[in-house]
Every structure is written in structure tokens, then in C-alpha cells.
Amino acid sequence: MAKPKKTPRPKAQTPKGFADYFGSDVTERTAMLSRIAEVYHRYGFDALESSAVETVEALGKFLPDVDRPNEGVFAWQEEDGDWLALRYDMTAPLARVYAQHRGDLPSPYRRYTMGPVWRNEKPGPGRFRQFYQCDADTVGTASMAADAEICAMLADTLEAVGIERGDYVIRINNRKVLNGVMEVAGLSGDDKEAERGIVLRAIDKLDRLGPDGVRALLGEGRKDESGDFTKGAGLTAEQAAVIVSYLEVGVAQLNAHKAKVSRQVEVVKSGNPIDQAAFGGENPNATTLQMLRGLVGGSLIGKQGVEELDQVAQLLFSQGYRSDRVLVDPSVVRGLGYYTGPVYEAELTFDVQNDKGQTVQFGSVAGGGRYDDLVKRFTGQEVPATGVSIGVDRLLTALRATGRIGSETHGPVVVTVMDRDRMADYQAMVAELRADGIRAEVYLGNPKNFGNQLKYADKRNSPIAIIEGGDEKERGVVQIKDLILGAKIAETATHEEWKDRPSQFEVPRSEMLAKVREILAG
Amino acid sequence: MAKPKKTPRPKAQTPKGFADYFGSDVTERTAMLSRIAEVYHRYGFDALESSAVETVEALGKFLPDVDRPNEGVFAWQEEDGDWLALRYDMTAPLARVYAQHRGDLPSPYRRYTMGPVWRNEKPGPGRFRQFYQCDADTVGTASMAADAEICAMLADTLEAVGIERGDYVIRINNRKVLNGVMEVAGLSGDDKEAERGIVLRAIDKLDRLGPDGVRALLGEGRKDESGDFTKGAGLTAEQAAVIVSYLEVGVAQLNAHKAKVSRQVEVVKSGNPIDQAAFGGENPNATTLQMLRGLVGGSLIGKQGVEELDQVAQLLFSQGYRSDRVLVDPSVVRGLGYYTGPVYEAELTFDVQNDKGQTVQFGSVAGGGRYDDLVKRFTGQEVPATGVSIGVDRLLTALRATGRIGSETHGPVVVTVMDRDRMADYQAMVAELRADGIRAEVYLGNPKNFGNQLKYADKRNSPIAIIEGGDEKERGVVQIKDLILGAKIAETATHEEWKDRPSQFEVPRSEMLAKVREILAG
Known part of the structure; x- marks a missing residue:
């Protein structure tokens, strides 16, 4: 007979890649999400909370063709044989929800959702396997007005949570423009998919690698600092020139924008009101669009892309979203597959110190675009959709970096217990x-x-801290210790300033509340 | 060679036992939780959001002694062999968090948490495998003041979310009193564990089975309506008499409470102010406690239980929580194992219709108690703790039943599109x-x-709905359709009342906002 095993004491440990959040880390996130939800709601978006668990089948990317289909997701098998998994984003569940409930939902359907998603990835520093996403999507319309609306809403949302105008820019682009430029560069056709992939990834890395790095990736390849070699797309000089011109449009636009923003900052600092008309009086995106029109040449898909991009830019411009907030930027790619038309990204433009102590722009906090094939998987019908996802933790970090949140610096007033039998007095x-x-x-x-x-x-x-011993009780008074002042005095013990200011007061019990109020008011 | 299988179209279906929540179902819950969090915060409780995923080892109840340890939980195996699982409540994670972070946490540690938990159970009507819990616990103190504080906070919370005084009662008890009574009834000792279990379950069912049903379960057993037989505890008449007297104390107390509440309701209806002194001038729980003291006789554990119960009741009474809000009730059991001292339950006392159309009291919406052994599993040290869990969905249902929420009756104003090319006007x-x-x-x-x-x-x-066609545009006006009024007119088409009130107005474009405001103000 097997001896019963002695159960060892369990380890008190968050699973690898997971984290616990305490106090203001929780409440500040909740407050930020609530401000975001308010804007989304005002824009007519409806809340949705789908189940955290989906069938692996519905999630799609991860069909159970292997024994354990948990590549990238946390999955398990039910007793009846079905595989279930935790959602890895909010878009795949939206496609499932829309397909399932489309008879009851309005069309178009605007919805927002916020909550945790899970990724079964190797955890790393600052990379968690559970994190928050906050998405807004419009399903069931091909209208560019839907994309423009989401960009406008994104700008409003950033301002609502505390990012000032001038500290962010919504960069917009269109995948069809990119496809058109590829066509002109002779990179269309099924046999060129690998090359197109390398080009897209190279463009996506413009920020990090600079123009020379991108150029290397368009040609033979690139050796990075560690000596690792990344194979390039192997384009001819002529082909690469097309892509590089395309990128230069973006760089030019970005530099013009930066110059404008820094002028704006100067005006703000000088105390004069910004002359909005002068700042964005004419749509500066028009120049960029004109250049793009030239670049896509005769490519049909490219022309259509420029047309769509123009529509989105026009709609935003006419609603007052000028180039201080919305910018056509050809370098925006947003991942490889998936997006079919407009893509957009919210970038925070203020400087922060990175891990290496370098000064860098804060960078992207949200992104999205148009995707038309997700619902089709379920219904066979193409359902056009567009949407944005905010990186909740990134945005929180940004708000903390700018001092916009973190105001709850104090904990609760503590009533001390001098006499265990008089707990009722202290509770009162x-x-x-x-x-x-x-x-x-x-x-x-x-x-x-x-x-x-x-x-x-x-x-x-x-x-x-409040103190009421037997003596105080008898005399009808309480001692009130101002711990903030006390800490200051302790810090600067020799300082004259505090000498005559006591950090402990005796007040009649009936005046306790008034005195506490007075101290808290500072 | 195997032919590649054709992937069938996936089903758009929430997994069995899971649900999606839309619109106000989401926002009303969020609003309620935010009101609850406000009260908890004011009481000095700190927010905690632990990871949804725990090691199976840390969850404890479900150690991996079988191949798939997913009895009751959703669990899966990591590549490194570890088993992970979704949390099934908020208490097991709290014990893990406290053990892990105890060096950094204040002691005592007051924390609240709200979020989904998952149960791998057979789903049924209204029974979901993912649902919300909202918990508040104080870890690291044996003081009865901690239990009293949580009961007071629970009462304040119910009022803060919209349950009126008189519509709820916090019922308190102590497991040690129960144990003492068992001792008196000769049911102590390890060999009587099965009997004690049956007795506890029988007491827990007093509400549903009535005194006769409980008496049957204390004796030979009970046949229910369907003919199923539940084996009883097999107590002698003498033993059963002890338990029954114990229960009668509870029933008497409950009836006295009901009489008081209905008197109070009469006073409220008469428009006179309630005389709080007359209503709860003397602690009516004192009578109950005196009777319990008699019942536990010489049992040490029983006496200690009555003493603790008295302390909690006294603390609450002296803070103004009278018998209209807090009631000593010996029939409160709260599950079988787990709790070691005070137990408490929030019951809503107003009537609702059940599924069978019968009028019943709404019943329990929250419960909790003191548990002292949970942290010990990790650290070897006993850490006393007490806490409450609110059934979020139950409380939401209650608020909807009393008409306290559900105020967002209207959707957004819709601006229609008469001219696709003037989208910018409509966006404006x-x-x-x-x-x-x-x-x-x-x-x-x-x-x-x-x-x-x-x-x-x-x-x-x-x-x-707002309409601006080419003609309106030219004349500088918009059409405003009052859809609420329109619906009313359509409903009562023959009614004179509406005859002269048009449901569509033409106003100058510049007065659109003012007119919309006027209609929305009702």
C-alpha cells in the first residue's frame, strides 16, 4: 500500500509573469478607465463585457490541431472534449459576440470594452501575461466617417484623462497606400509576400533604426549592435528608392509637426493665446497627401488608399482636429496582417528618460485600424469594422510620468487605542x-x-493620529498628532521655520472633527 | 500522406455557462461597485487586484493529486509542469497575497477587491461559471472590533448603493456558540463529525424547510416533495430538543425584529419621524444573548462564543447600529468548514415574486465571517482574519427589483445622414x-x-433624431424629431392629449442645441 504523501507547504507566489496590484495602482487605473468610458459613452458607444473564457474554436488563431493548443493562449480541455481558452485580446471576442448576437444588436454597432486579457508568452521585465486592454470599435460600416470618429474620440479621450494638447498626436495612415507603393516598387504578387513582410517590418522600425537602418533592411540586411544579422528584403536600388521616398514624406511631415508643436509650446510659455487659425489654418496634411498621390502613381489600390486617407483627414480637419492633434504619417504600419485600410496610432510626444537614462519621446499608447475579415470567419459574410485599443498600463505610466495622477498621497486618519475596553469610543x-x-x-x-x-x-x-487616553477622556479632550508636519520637522530638525509650530495639539473632544478638517485642508 | 483537413466554420457561441453583458448591464454594475469601493475606502480599506491566475498549489483545496486537478476549478498544466488555475474566490488569493507580501503590508491589513471568479461547475439556469465577487477583509487581528467594523461597513454599503434602512438586516452569529450547543447536545468529539455536519446543514435550511423540516433532519431523516429521502442526524429526542431550543431563540428574535420593522414602516408612512430611542433604546440583542448563555451551559467554547457575539453586538449598538439594522440570529451558519468565530449575513427583507410566482423575501446578498487558518497553510503561523463577500449579481438584481437602478432609459441622440457628402456637417x-x-x-x-x-x-x-436635408441646409434650419413623444402618440393615437403637440419641430440650426436640451430636460 502506498504511504500517503505528506503535502509540503505551498509557496506563496504569484505565478511567473503575473502580478498583484495594490492601493492606488488599482484605484488610479479604475479612475482613468472611468474617465475613458465617459468619453466613449458620450460618443454613443455601448459597454460590452464578454466572458473572459472563449472556445478555442471561436478565438480562431489557435485551432486545436495539436494535442495542446496553447500556443500563445492559456487553454484547457473540458470533460466533453471541447477546448476552452482565456481571451488574448478584445477583438476576437468582439467578432464572436457580433456574429452571435447580430440579430439583436444595432447596425452599425459601436461598442467599448475594458478588462484583462491573457497571453501565454515568456514573461520578461515589465512584460506580463495578464494585462488590461481598453477597446472601442464600430462594426458594420465601411464609412471613413467611422474611422475619423474613432481618431477624434481618441484625441478627446487623451485630453479627458489628462494628456495636454501638444503632448500627443494621432498619426493616421492607410494600408492601401502602403500596398500601392509596394506595387509601384514591383513587390505585388503572391511570390513577393516574404519581401513585403520584411519591408513592412522595416518601416515599422523607422523610429528605432533610423533611415539608414531601414535602408539596410530593404537591401541585403543589417547587423545589429550585438552582431546578430537580420536578412533584408533584397530590393534593387530602384525598388528601395521608392520605399525610401515614401518614408521621406513621413519624416518631412513629422519634422514639420515637431517644429509647429515647439512653436506652440513657446507661445503657451509666453502667455499669449495660441492663434489656432495660424497654427492649423490650412490643412497641412494636404501636402503630404499630394506627395503620396504622386508616389502611388497608377496603382489602383494605392489611389484608393490616398482617397480614403484624404477623407479621414478632411473629416477630422473640418471638426477642428488640426495638425497639432492629427497627422497623416506614412510610417504608421501597425502590425503585419489584419488591417485592411485606415490605421492609426496615438503617440505621446513629451520626453521621458528610458531605462538607459537616455531622453526619448514617450511613444505610442494606443493604436488601431480597419479590419474587414474577422466576423466573416463565423458568418461567411464580410462585415467591415474599425477600432482602437488603448494600452492601459502604458497610458497610466504616462500620466504618472507627467504628474497627472498620484494625488492620493495620504492614507487614512488613524485613531489609536489607549484603552482596549473603550473600543466603542474609538469607533465612534x-x-x-x-x-x-x-x-x-x-x-x-x-x-x-x-x-x-x-x-x-x-x-x-x-x-x-488621534490619541485619547484615560486622562484625556476624563478631561474631555483628545490629542491630535499632525504626522505630515511631524515628518517635515523630523527631516529638517535644525530648521528655524518649524520651531514654533507644534505638531501635536490638544483639543476638546467636540472639536476633533473641525481640527482634523483644518489640518487636512493644509 | 494525410490530406489537410478543411476547417469548418467556427460556432459563434459563448462557452456553456458563460455570458456576455451589454450596455447598462455593464455600466450599472460598474457604478454600483464604484459606490461600494467609496465606502470601503472611507473605512480605511485598501484596494487589491491580485492576478486572476494562481498556481493550483496556492489555491490549496485542489492539490494536483490526480492527473487533471480541475475539480471545481479551471486548471491547465504549464510547459514546465506546474499547474495553474483561475481563482474560484477572492479569499484563497488573499491568503496567498498576504503570505507573500506580509513584510510590506501594514498589520492589520484591511483590503477590498472586486472582480470575476471562475467555477468549473455544471452550469444551470442563472448559474454561471464566471461571476463577480466583491470582498472586504481584515487580516492580522483577532479583535472583535474588526468583525463589528465589517458589519457596520456592510450596513453603510447597502444604504450607499440604494437599499433603504428597514429593507435589510445584518444577521450575526458565532460558530463557537453553535459548537457549544453541539457540545451540550453530546455531539462533540471526532467520531461525531458526520452528525455535526448534518445538524449544521439542517440549521442552514431553517428558512426553506421550516422548524418541522429541520426537526425531521435532526432525527431519522426527511422525504422531500419529489420523494427523495435525506438521511437525518439520528439524534435522540433529548439531543434534538437542545438544537430546537437553540433555533427557537433565533426564530423569536427574527419575529420580534419583523414586528419592529413593520412598526417602523408604519411610522415612516404616517410621516412622523422615527423615535430611534424608542425603536432601539435598549439593546434587544441582550435578551437573545442571555438565552444563548443558558443554552451553552458549561461549554467553554460556547461561553466564549456568546462572549464574542456580545462584544460584536455591543460595539455595533454603541455606534448606533440598532436592531433595525443588526440582529443576533442563531440560525446563521454560513457553510460548513472554514469559519471559526463570528459569522454574518446581509439579508434583504422586502418581498419579491419568485420563479413560481410566490411572494418571498429577497434574502441573502452578502455574507462572511472569521477564518483563522488560511494564511497558516503558507507560513505555518496562524493569522486571524475576518471578511465579507457581496454577491454582486444578487445585489444588482435587488436594486433593479426595487427600481433603484435602471435610470438610463434613453440611448444617444441620432443625427441622420441625408447627404453623404455633408458628413462633416453632421459630425459637427x-x-x-x-x-x-x-x-x-x-x-x-x-x-x-x-x-x-x-x-x-x-x-x-x-x-x-435630427434631420438636415439639402432644403433645410439652404434655409439654415434642422428638423428635430422627439422620438419619446412620437412613441407616446403612436401608442395612444386616439388620445386628445397629444393632438396639438407636434413631435417634430423645425428650428434654426443655431438653436439646435438649446432645443435638444429642452426636450431632454422633459
Whole structure:
């Protein structure tokens, strides 16, 4: 008979690649998402919360053709043989929901959704296997007005959460323009798919590699700093020239934009009102579009792309989204497959320090575009759709970097316990504070060691501790310790400034609330 | 060579037992949770969002002693051999988080958390495999003040989300009292575990089976309506009498409470202010506690339980939580294992119709208690903890039943498209409305068939449609259709009341916003 195994003590450990979020990390995200939802709602988008679990079949990319179909997703097999998986994004579930409920949903269907998604990838520093996405999509219309609307909404959303105008730009492009340019460069046809892939990836890396790096990738290839060699597309000089001219349009546009923004910043600093008409009086995207028209030459798909891009740019311009906010940028690619027309990206343009201490632009926080084939998988019918996904954690990081959030610097008021038998008195104090909207709590640990109570208040980052011993009780007073001031005094002990300001007060019990209010008001 | 299989079209189907939530189902839940979080925060509780995925080892109840440890949980094996699973509640993750981060967390640690949990159970009508939980726990203190605080917070929370005083009661009990009574009834000792289990389950069913049903379960057993027989605990008449007297204390208390509440309702209806002193002037729980003291006799554990229960009741009473809100109720059991001391439950006392059309009390929406062994699994040290879990979907249902939520009756204002080329004009209209905080959207479908646009507005439950054709544009006006009024007129076509009130107005374009505002203001 097998001996029963002794169960070892389990490890208290978040699974690899997962994280726990505490306090303001949670509440600040919730507050940001709530501000985003408000804008989306005002734009007529409806909330959707689909189940976190989908059939592997519905997720699509990961069909169970192997024994364990968990490449990229967390998947498991049900007793009845079905494979289920956690969603890896919000778009695949939207396609499933739309196909399933299309009889009941309005058409077009505008929806937004926010929540966690899961990726079964190798975790790395700052790369998690569960993270938040916040998406807005319009399903069921081919109108460019839908794409323009989402770009406008994205700009409004960034401002609503606290990114100032001038600190962001929505860069727009169209995949059909790219395809047209490829055609002109002789890269159309099924046999050129590999080359097209390399070109798209190279363009996508313009920011990081610069024009020379891209040029190397268009030709033979490129050796990076570590000595690794990336094979290039092997284009002829003539072919590469087409792609490079295309990119130069984007670079020129971007530089013009940067010059404008820095002029704008100067105006703001000088205290004069910005002359919006002068800033964006004529649609500066028109020049870019004219250049693109030349580049796509006779390519039908290319012409159509420029036309669509023009429509989106016009719609945005006429609604007041000038080049300080929306910019036609040919270098926007947004991944390889998937997108079929307009693509767009929200970039934050202010400087931050990267891990290596270099000053860099903050970069992309949201992106999206038009995709027309996702619902077709289910229904056989093509359903045009367009949508955007905000990188929730990236945007939160940006808001923290600009000091836009992180205002909750204090914890609750802590009422200390001097006399265990008078817990009801202490509870009455916190009840009085809470009723006034003040965050407050009684110390609930072992009250014997008073030092521990003050250490606790310190750990809670409390602004105030309240003390009522037997003596105070008898005299009808309480002691109020201003812990913020106390900390300041401790920091600058020799400083004259604090000498005459006590950090502890005795007030009548009946004046406790008023005094706490006074201290909290600063 | 195997022929490549043709992939069949995937089914667009939520997995069995999972659901999608649309529009107000999502936003109303979010709003309710946000109100709950506000109360918890004011009480000094900190937000926590732990990962949805845990190691099966950390979840504990489901150790991998079988090939697939997914009894009750959704679990899968990682490539490195580890088993991961979706959390099935918020308490097991809390124990893991506390054990893992205890060096950094304040002690005691008050935390709240809200989010989905997953159960791998057979789905049934209204029973889902993913649902929301909303928990608040205090870890690291044995003080009864922690339990009292959570009961007070629960009462405040219910009122904050919209449950009126008199429509709920927090029922409190203590597992040690129950254990003491069992001891008196001769049901202590390891060999009586099965009997104790049956007795606890029987008490837990008092609401549903009534005193006679419980008595049958204490004796030989009980045949239910379907003819199924449930084996009883086989107690002697003497033993059963102890349990029954115990329950009668609870029933008496409950009846006294009901009488008081109905008196209170009468007072409210009469328009006179409630005399709180008269209503709860003396702690009515004192009587119950006195009776319980008699029942537990010489049992040490029983006496300790009554003492603890008394402390919690006293603390609540002295903070103004009278018997209209908090009630000592010996019939509260809250599950079998797990809880070690105080247990509590929030019950909604108003009537609703059940599935069979019977009038019943709404019942429990939240419950919890003290558990002392959960963290010990990880650290070897006993860490006392107490906490409550709100049944989010139940509480939402209750708020809908009382008409407390569901106020968003209208969709967005819809601007119709009469001239596809003037999309910019229509976008400008919605921009103007949105800037004023009014939810609005342009119709983005194919505008050819105007009837479809009005059908869309209907499906969106729009209050207003705006129309600007070429003629209107020329004359500088817009047509505004009051769809709410229109629907009323259509419903009561013969009614004189509406005869002279037009449901469509022509106003100058410059007055569009003012007119829309006027209609929306009702």
C-alpha cells in the first residue's frame, strides 16, 4: 500500500509573469478607465463585457490541431472534449459576440470594452501575461466617417484623462497606400509576400533604426549592435528608392509637426493665446497627401488608399482636429496582417528618460485600424469594422510620468487605542470622521505597544493620529498628532521655520472633527 | 500522406455557462461597485487586484493529486509542469497575497477587491461559471472590533448603493456558540463529525424547510416533495430538543425584529419621524444573548462564543447600529468548514415574486465571517482574519427589483445622414452636442434608405433624431424629431392629449442645441 504523501507547504507566489496590484495602482487605473468610458459613452458607444473564457474554436488563431493548443493562449480541455481558452485580446471576442448576437444588436454597432486579457508568452521585465486592454470599435460600416470618429474620440479621450494638447498626436495612415507603393516598387504578387513582410517590418522600425537602418533592411540586411544579422528584403536600388521616398514624406511631415508643436509650446510659455487659425489654418496634411498621390502613381489600390486617407483627414480637419492633434504619417504600419485600410496610432510626444537614462519621446499608447475579415470567419459574410485599443498600463505610466495622477498621497486618519475596553469610543470617533467623508480607521492590532501603533500609522502614510487616553477622556479632550508636519520637522530638525509650530495639539473632544478638517485642508 | 483537413466554420457561441453583458448591464454594475469601493475606502480599506491566475498549489483545496486537478476549478498544466488555475474566490488569493507580501503590508491589513471568479461547475439556469465577487477583509487581528467594523461597513454599503434602512438586516452569529450547543447536545468529539455536519446543514435550511423540516433532519431523516429521502442526524429526542431550543431563540428574535420593522414602516408612512430611542433604546440583542448563555451551559467554547457575539453586538449598538439594522440570529451558519468565530449575513427583507410566482423575501446578498487558518497553510503561523463577500449579481438584481437602478432609459441622440457628402456637417452637430455633455452619434450605416436610419434610432432607443436635408441646409434650419413623444402618440393615437403637440419641430440650426436640451430636460 502506498504511504500517503505528506503535502509540503505551498509557496506563496504569484505565478511567473503575473502580478498583484495594490492601493492606488488599482484605484488610479479604475479612475482613468472611468474617465475613458465617459468619453466613449458620450460618443454613443455601448459597454460590452464578454466572458473572459472563449472556445478555442471561436478565438480562431489557435485551432486545436495539436494535442495542446496553447500556443500563445492559456487553454484547457473540458470533460466533453471541447477546448476552452482565456481571451488574448478584445477583438476576437468582439467578432464572436457580433456574429452571435447580430440579430439583436444595432447596425452599425459601436461598442467599448475594458478588462484583462491573457497571453501565454515568456514573461520578461515589465512584460506580463495578464494585462488590461481598453477597446472601442464600430462594426458594420465601411464609412471613413467611422474611422475619423474613432481618431477624434481618441484625441478627446487623451485630453479627458489628462494628456495636454501638444503632448500627443494621432498619426493616421492607410494600408492601401502602403500596398500601392509596394506595387509601384514591383513587390505585388503572391511570390513577393516574404519581401513585403520584411519591408513592412522595416518601416515599422523607422523610429528605432533610423533611415539608414531601414535602408539596410530593404537591401541585403543589417547587423545589429550585438552582431546578430537580420536578412533584408533584397530590393534593387530602384525598388528601395521608392520605399525610401515614401518614408521621406513621413519624416518631412513629422519634422514639420515637431517644429509647429515647439512653436506652440513657446507661445503657451509666453502667455499669449495660441492663434489656432495660424497654427492649423490650412490643412497641412494636404501636402503630404499630394506627395503620396504622386508616389502611388497608377496603382489602383494605392489611389484608393490616398482617397480614403484624404477623407479621414478632411473629416477630422473640418471638426477642428488640426495638425497639432492629427497627422497623416506614412510610417504608421501597425502590425503585419489584419488591417485592411485606415490605421492609426496615438503617440505621446513629451520626453521621458528610458531605462538607459537616455531622453526619448514617450511613444505610442494606443493604436488601431480597419479590419474587414474577422466576423466573416463565423458568418461567411464580410462585415467591415474599425477600432482602437488603448494600452492601459502604458497610458497610466504616462500620466504618472507627467504628474497627472498620484494625488492620493495620504492614507487614512488613524485613531489609536489607549484603552482596549473603550473600543466603542474609538469607533465612534472614526464613525464621526467617516460621516464627514474623511477616510479614517481604528488601530485593530494589539494595542499594548503604543510605538507599534505609531509605526502602523507611518506605514499607512496617515496624515493624522488621534490619541485619547484615560486622562484625556476624563478631561474631555483628545490629542491630535499632525504626522505630515511631524515628518517635515523630523527631516529638517535644525530648521528655524518649524520651531514654533507644534505638531501635536490638544483639543476638546467636540472639536476633533473641525481640527482634523483644518489640518487636512493644509 | 494525410490530406489537410478543411476547417469548418467556427460556432459563434459563448462557452456553456458563460455570458456576455451589454450596455447598462455593464455600466450599472460598474457604478454600483464604484459606490461600494467609496465606502470601503472611507473605512480605511485598501484596494487589491491580485492576478486572476494562481498556481493550483496556492489555491490549496485542489492539490494536483490526480492527473487533471480541475475539480471545481479551471486548471491547465504549464510547459514546465506546474499547474495553474483561475481563482474560484477572492479569499484563497488573499491568503496567498498576504503570505507573500506580509513584510510590506501594514498589520492589520484591511483590503477590498472586486472582480470575476471562475467555477468549473455544471452550469444551470442563472448559474454561471464566471461571476463577480466583491470582498472586504481584515487580516492580522483577532479583535472583535474588526468583525463589528465589517458589519457596520456592510450596513453603510447597502444604504450607499440604494437599499433603504428597514429593507435589510445584518444577521450575526458565532460558530463557537453553535459548537457549544453541539457540545451540550453530546455531539462533540471526532467520531461525531458526520452528525455535526448534518445538524449544521439542517440549521442552514431553517428558512426553506421550516422548524418541522429541520426537526425531521435532526432525527431519522426527511422525504422531500419529489420523494427523495435525506438521511437525518439520528439524534435522540433529548439531543434534538437542545438544537430546537437553540433555533427557537433565533426564530423569536427574527419575529420580534419583523414586528419592529413593520412598526417602523408604519411610522415612516404616517410621516412622523422615527423615535430611534424608542425603536432601539435598549439593546434587544441582550435578551437573545442571555438565552444563548443558558443554552451553552458549561461549554467553554460556547461561553466564549456568546462572549464574542456580545462584544460584536455591543460595539455595533454603541455606534448606533440598532436592531433595525443588526440582529443576533442563531440560525446563521454560513457553510460548513472554514469559519471559526463570528459569522454574518446581509439579508434583504422586502418581498419579491419568485420563479413560481410566490411572494418571498429577497434574502441573502452578502455574507462572511472569521477564518483563522488560511494564511497558516503558507507560513505555518496562524493569522486571524475576518471578511465579507457581496454577491454582486444578487445585489444588482435587488436594486433593479426595487427600481433603484435602471435610470438610463434613453440611448444617444441620432443625427441622420441625408447627404453623404455633408458628413462633416453632421459630425459637427454631434460634436456640438457632445461638447455639451449630451450623448450623440451620427448614423454610420448606408444612408440611402432613410427608413433604416429611423429604425436604427429606434433600436438605439434614441430620444431624438435630427434631420438636415439639402432644403433645410439652404434655409439654415434642422428638423428635430422627439422620438419619446412620437412613441407616446403612436401608442395612444386616439388620445386628445397629444393632438396639438407636434413631435417634430423645425428650428434654426443655431438653436439646435438649446432645443435638444429642452426636450431632454422633459
